[in-house]
Amino acid sequence: MMTLIRKVLGFLILTLDRWFTPAVEVSRSPSVQAELDRKTGAWTLYHLEACPFCVKVRREMKRLAVTIPMKEINADPRNHEELMTGGKIDQVPCLRYCDDSGTEHWMYESADINAFLAKLGV
Ligand SMILES: N[C@@H](CCC(=O)N[C@@H](CS)C(=O)NCC(=O)O)C(=O)O
Structure with missing residues (x-):
């Protein structure tokens, strides 16, 4: 029963996301973009397709014109293993990024990830 409810909710979330896809609100010069x-091409967003918190981050990426390679943790067990090995917490969304000194970070919490994305190359 819970699986069915989850599937219906997931379908609704993805449908609404498709219908109300956000417009890109940031314009950068070609060189800055x-x-x-x-930079962000070397990062990874671990996510689940129909997770509302992941949808929230993916929408913010779209709005901010930020492209980050994504790994769906249910699509391939290796993606989930990477998340557990690196981030240590079984939760998505999780952003793996490197700071300017090359140190790797695993950031959880959709609100924190979105706040971090908002500060990138404005
Ligand atoms: N407060 C977190 C909530 C994230 C969350 O609950 N994600 C769910 C998927 S929708 C999750 O990973 N749950 C753990 C699990 O499924 O093992 C956020 O805003 O990112």
């Missing part, structure tokens, strides 16, 4: 893409 390319530099940002280069």
Whole structure:
């Protein structure tokens, strides 16, 4: 029963997300955008397709024109293993990123991830 409810909710979330997909609200010069893409292209967002918190982060990425490679943790057990090995907590969304000194971080909590994304290359 719970599985059915989860599936219906997931379908609704994804449908609403598709219908009300956010517009890109940030415009950068091609060189600044390319530099940002280069940086975030080395990061990973661990997510679940129909998780509302993951949808929230993916929508913010779209709005801010931030592209981050994504790994769906249910799509491949290796993705889930990576999350558990690196982040240590079985929760999505989780952003793996490297700071300017090359140190790797595993950031949880959709609100924290969105606040972090909002500060990137404005
Ligand atoms: N407060 C967290 C909640 C995230 C959350 O509850 N994610 C769920 C998926 S929708 C999760 O990973 N639950 C743990 C699990 O399924 O093992 C956020 O805003 O990111």
